[in-house]
Amino acid sequence: MSGTDTDVSGIIRGLETVYPEAACSLEYDKDYELLFSVRLAAQCTDERVNRVTPALFARFPTLEAFAGADAAEVEGYIRSCGFFRGKARDIVECSKMLLSEFGGRVPGTMEELLRLPGVGRKTANLILGDIFMAPSAVVVDTHCIRLSNRLGLVDTRQPEKIETRLRAILPPEKSNAFCHMLVLHGRAVCTARAPRCGECVISELCAFAAGADGAVNF
Numbered sequence: 001m002s003g004t005d006t007d008v009s010g011i012i013r014g015l016e017t018v019y020p021e022a023a024c025s026l027e028y029d030k031d032y033e034l035l036f037s038v039r040l041a042a043q044c045t046d047e048r049v050n051r052v053t054p055a056l057f058a059r060f061p062t063l064e065a066f067a068g069a070d071a072a073e074v075e076g077y078i079r080s081c082g083f084f085r086g087k088a089r090d091i092v093e094c095s096k097m098l099l100s101e102f103g104g105r106v107p108g109t110m111e112e113l114l115r116l117p118g119v120g121r122k123t124a125n126l127i128l129g130d131i132f133m134a135p136s137a138v139v140v141d142t143h144c145i146r147l148s149n150r151l152g153l154v155d156t157r158q159p160e161k162i163e164t165r166l167r168a169i170l171p172p173e174k175s176n177a178f179c180h181m182l183v184l185h186g187r188a189v190c191t192a193r194a195p196r197c198g199e200c201v202i203s204e205l206c207a208f209a210a211g212a213d214g215a216v217n218f
């Protein structure tokens with residue numbers, strides 16, 4: 001099975017029946033709060049991030065407050081998310097740059113987003129898709145890597161290659177939701193440890209379930 005448009009359309013339709021309202025599970029009110037939450041979610045779960053951000057955002061209610069924060073105090077709020085020193089430093093430095101170079105707004109282009117401390121293509125795509133509703137946003141996280149390989153849509157673990165391949169085969173207006181659906185499906189059914197293919201709504205379109213040559217399981 002290969003990643004043809006027909007296959008992808010069927011996969012999207014199947015996933016939409018189960019996850020019709022697929023969205024990012026990080027909780028936020030302001031654009032920069034999503035940016036910081038995504039940074040905190042690196043090597044951490046969205047659930048844990050959602051537990052720490054209410055107190056963090058209450059203590060630092062504006063970008064100015066974050067920009068003026070002592071990183072050590074920010075660390076105290078995010079310690080349980082792991083890698084807290086680097087994350088705290090990035091949040092404070094990012095706040096400063098948003099204020100000094102972007103008028104206090106999260107920028108809306110890939111090029112600008114990638115200039116921000118701690119922001120890589122995954123984060124930038126998520127911001128473009130969720131904040132700016134940009135077409136062709138492809139968020140390649142661990143679920144996307146695992147599921148797109150199992151489904152036979154890609155044959156690589158390299159995020160940039162996956163992003164390019166998925167962007168080429170996904171309808172632009174569906175790409176952001178598709179990635180969110182992969183996350184939900186990856187948590188609920190197609191888990192890293194043991195995919196439950198017997199319960200999977202897209203099993204008939206899946207290379208791994210079909211035992212196809214080259215279908216990667218990791």
Ligand code: SF4
Nearest residue numbers: 190197200203206209
């Ligand atoms: S059929 Fe199995 S491997 Fe394929 S997407 Fe579904 S759960 Fe994952």
